[in-house]
Every structure is written in C-alpha cells, then in structure tokens.
Amino acid sequence: MAVQESAAQLSMTLKVQEYPTLKVPYETLNKRFRAAQKNIDRETSHVTMVVAELEKTLSSCPAVDSVVSLLDGVVEKLSVLKRKAVESIQAEDESAKLCKRRIEHLKEHSSDQPAAASLWKRKRMDRMMVEHLLRCGYYNTAVKLARQSGIETRTEALQPGRGEPAGRGPAGHGHAGLPARHTHLPLQGPAGPGPVEDANPAVPVRQLPAAPAGEQLRVHPHPAGGPLGHQDSCYKEDGSSRSPDCPVCSRSLNKLAQPLPMAHCANSRLVCKISGDVMNENNPPMMLPNGYVYGYNSLLSIRQDDKVVCPRTKEVFHFSQAEKVYIM
C-alpha cells in the first residue's frame, strides 16, 4: 500500500473513526437489556399476583380442587416466566456477543501478520464506503459491496425499510438511540429504501448522525487533498506534470480536491521525473542547460553516446553539460 500507516497511527485513527462501530451495537445491547428487564419484571409480577391469590385462598380453608386449579395457574405463569426470561437473556447475550465480535475485528488492525493488517485496512475502506452508500440511499449497492467484501456479518440485520415497518431500518447497524445532539441527515433519494419514518416507531431517534462514517468518506478526501501534496503540479493547465500514481492528478479527485487547502511541506523532497526515485545525496539532482532537473542515476540510464535527451522538451545536450544543484 502506498500510504504507510504505523500501528500507532492506525490506533489514533481508530479512536476518531470507530465510535459508531462500537456505539451502535452497544445501544442495541442497552435496548435489549431494558426489554429483558421489562419482560422479567412483568412476568414476575404476574407470578406474584397469582401466588398472592393462592395465599388468600389458603387462608380461608378452601376445597382441594380450587387449590389445585390455582396451583396450575401458578405453574403456567412460572413456565411463561421461564420461557420469556430465557428468550430475553438470549437476545441480550447475542447483542453483547456482537459487540465482542466487532471489537475483535477492530483489534485486527494491530495484527502481527502483515497480510491480516492490510486485509483489515481494505475492509475498513469498504466499511466506510458501505456506510456512505447507505447514507446516500444506494441501498442495493451497499448490500452488494458488503457481501463482496465479506463484511456482511458486520452489517447484521440490514433490512430494507421499503414501506414495511422493518424491525430495524436500513441504517441497520441502527444508529438508533444515539442522542439527538448529533445533527441528523435523513436518508435521501427516491431510490433509497423508503423514508426513514417507516421504521419501527418503537425505536427512538431514527435519524442518522451526520458526523461519522458517511461524513468521513467525504472528509477523508478533504484532508487527503492536503497531505498528498496537492499542489500546483497537479493543476497545471497543460497537464504536463501529471503523475499516473498521484491520486490528486486523477480525473475525479482532481476536481474534488481543487478547493482544498494545500499540503504543508516544511522540507524539500525532490522526485526525479524520469524514474520517480528520490533525488538526494545518493542520486544528486542535476540541471540541464534548459533548466530542467533530473536525478544523476536517471541521466546515466538515458545517456546514449555521451548525449542525453530531455524527456520534457526533447532538447539534446551533452552529458557533461549537466550541472549539480545543491539543495539545502
């Protein structure tokens, strides 16, 4: 990969990027916990009620038959309690396990194996793209991408909100429950999976926070226009300084990056136009009489019969005419 990211850098980025990745399953966990508590409380009170009735009857010398039937009622309520309790605990346990799985996935970023680390980086990009696509309302694309990238399990319960009150809306990793202080960006687009309001009204705050992911995909190319050395060379009118590897020189990014701030470079770094290699003391920069500068090693490699042809102006010079320049 072109951009070098040390483990420390990855960790720092994780801190600012992955809040929703963990917070959303946490909110689900919280929600399910509360639902479980409600269920248990409700069934417990039912049991208590029936038992109270039984106690009352007992104190008034009842017939055995009535006691038996009341006891049957108690047994029934206890069974219902047992069933509901088991179900609810299963549900909350599931969401806790989802939290755990996501953390384990995030931990992969610091894996010792380089293959695992670069796979993680690729998946990170795909994750951000899926979230961005969802926010734009391109639901089908998002699902396809998630499937192909193998991150489908992460988007768990990604369901269409097409007019049906889905249990969870397409913001599947349900940004539900995130506090309203996040400014919201409602899903747009007729192509999108139906208006957000279609989702289950029982789930609070179904609006998407604009900040993280989707914004990030837009934010990333922004600072990137910066650090990638977005500079005059990428915007020369005649396109003479384009480099095929430079992202800012590529068609669409060129347009996107135009209004962005330039990168800040306090120190010179020179790159030979012929070879793409760095020009430094091992490959000193040499100026031809027409003012164009190339690396010494590159000039050697294009030298023919003691002459060199400037690749940019096609002028022919003697190899000895190249002068060393000193860059401090």
Added chain:
Amino acid sequence: MSKSLTVICVKAEATMEPCESVEREVDKVLQKFLTYGQHCEQSLEELLRYVGQLRAELASAALQGTPLSATLSLVMSQCCRKIKDTVQKLASDHKDIHSSVSRVGKAIDRNFDSEVCGVVSDAVWDSREKQQQTLQMAIVEHLYQQGMLSVAEELCQESTLNVDLDFKQPFLELNRILEALHKHDLGPALEWAISHRQRLLELNSSLEFKLHRLYFIHLLAGGPDKQLEALSYARHFQPFARLHQREIQVMMGSLVYLRLGLEKSPYCHLLDTSHWAEICETFTRDACSLLGLSVESPLSVSFASGCVALPVLMNIKAVIEQRQCTGVWSHKDELPIEIELGMKCWYHSVFACPILRQQTSDSNPPIKLICGHVISRDALNKLINGGKLKCPYCPMEQNPADGKRIIF
C-alpha cells in the same frame, strides 16, 4: 509556529488500548449474562419441580376426597413464599447487571471520539450536489479498478451516473484476465502479453516469460506423461534465452526428475503455489503501467491519507482552540501541519526555500545561483543589496540576473 504545534501534538498515550478497555467491560457483561442465565433457568426449573410435586400430592388428596390437611396448607404457604422470593430475586439480580452494561457504554465514550469535529469547512464547495456527484464518480472508478464490476454497475444504476465505455473497457479486460489467472488459466493472460509484447519489453517487463514459465511448470506437475508436451512447449522460451538463461536452465534441468516426481527433487520449489499469487501481482502491475494507471485506486490512497491526517488535524484543532489562537489556521490555503505519509507518496517534487521556508510555485519559482545553491525568487530578491547578491551558503558574490530558473 508550526514547530511548537508539532511538539504539542505528541499527546500522552492512553495507558490501555481503546479496544482492550472496551473489551474488558464487554467480557464482564458476557460473563454476567452467562451466570445469570444459568442461575435463572436452574432456579425456575427447581421451583417448577417442587410445585409439580406439591400439585401431585394435592391431586391425590383431591381424588381421595380428603380435605386440605393442616400440614399441606402450611407447606403450600411456604411454597408461595418461596416462589415470591425466588422470582423477585431473579428480577433484582437482572437489574444489578445494568451497571455493567452501562460501563460498556462509558468505556466506549471514554476511549473513542464521538464527533469528527469540523476539521473541514463545508463552505469550500459551492454546490453540495456537484460534490456528491464527483465523489460518486470517484467511487465508481474505484470499484472498477478493484474488480468489483457488479457493484459498480449497481451504483451507476442507483445513482443514475453514466460511465463511458472506454473508461470501463480496460478494467473489464483486466478483470477477465485476472479471474482466469485466479482459476489457474493462463490462456487470456498469455494472449494479452503476446499482443502487447513490444510495449512490455519497453517497460523491461518479464511478464510474458513468466507466463510461459508457469505454463511449463504446470505441465510438469502433470507427471511423466506430460514430458513430451513440456519439451515441445519449451520452444516458447527461445526469444527469452538471452535475458533469462539461468531460469531456463533450471527448468530444463527439472525434466530429469519428472519420472521420480518433482516434489521429491531439488526442483520442488518450482511447484510452489506462491508463483500464482506472484503472477497475478506482476500482471496487475505491468498492465497498469501500460495503461498509465496506478495500481492502487486514487480513492483508496486518498482515503488512507485521510485516515492518517484526520487525527493529526483534530489534535491541532483542539490545541488551537485551547490556546485561543484561531487565526493560525484559516482553512483556505494550507494545512497547518505536515502529515507524514511515507516516501511512496512523494509523487511530485516539492521544493521548500530554505530561507523563507515556503514552497515554491509558478509565481515564485526556484532559482539556481551560480554557485549551484537553490533558493526561491522571493528570497533572491530579498538578498539583493546594492545591485549585487551574496549567496547565503557560500560567500560567493554574484549578479542577481545570473540566477537561472529551474524546473524539477
């Protein structure tokens, strides 16, 4: 100014990794759910059994027509109490887990930043729609380059974007060939390499030879029956005899062990599966060079850079706000701090004038003095004294007009 800001930005690291911090809390919650779940099931089952027993006793009493005995009545009351106590305890035990659950949320809040604070000023684009469209285009291009053709098609449909065929064409072809390579089918790749032979040779690429070589090895793996076929295929090596003599010798030598089985011979390394992965990489690299494309899509490089830049810029923003010197970063011309991306990202030359510490540009180009030192034109103008100029690095006096504009 920028130097001191850089130093400040080396923040004190958290004592525990953010992920591990949250993981610890989640593990505790999982453990509690496990214990509670088991306990809940057990006690309820026990209760049900107990009640069941009592019911049986009562039922037999009912059959016999005997009234409720005092003992039974007492036992029943006790049973009632027990039921109430058990279920109420179950409810309150579950409530106790709440604090552990909320600790998970707190750990997340503590260790992760909930807002990507306005590092970028949105005002920078005049039309959000246009920006969205251009971004969508970049995504489509990225998807094509990554070989996710169906996803790209889907996006074009959903976003009603039109991508011209001549943009798509090379990617479609590349992907067709790569898919064949993944299935160990060398045919399409060979076809492509042969038709682009001239340009590949100009690039100093040995792709065609490597493909022939892999095919030869593939034949060898077929065992002694393939010997004749392999031998006759070897004539394809002829044009590469000069450049790849050694490798050809190795392969011809391996024929000797064909009967014994190559795996047991000193040539077993030829059968390594890594060759296939390598050929895919070589092909991608050479094909992209030929097409004037970068191997990694611009969007992914851009995104990765953003990932590196984002936390740094956020830190700076926080420091600026804390020290109330908001004028420092105007968002418009330049980032306030240098972002380290590694040498592979040096696509263009950057010359920073050592005197004025500013990047040179078309309006302020680098000038080479007679002594060979290079400074920016603005710096040169500043150094003119009485019509003459003294180089700041060597005491050579010279005429300002003798400075020559250079281009990197």
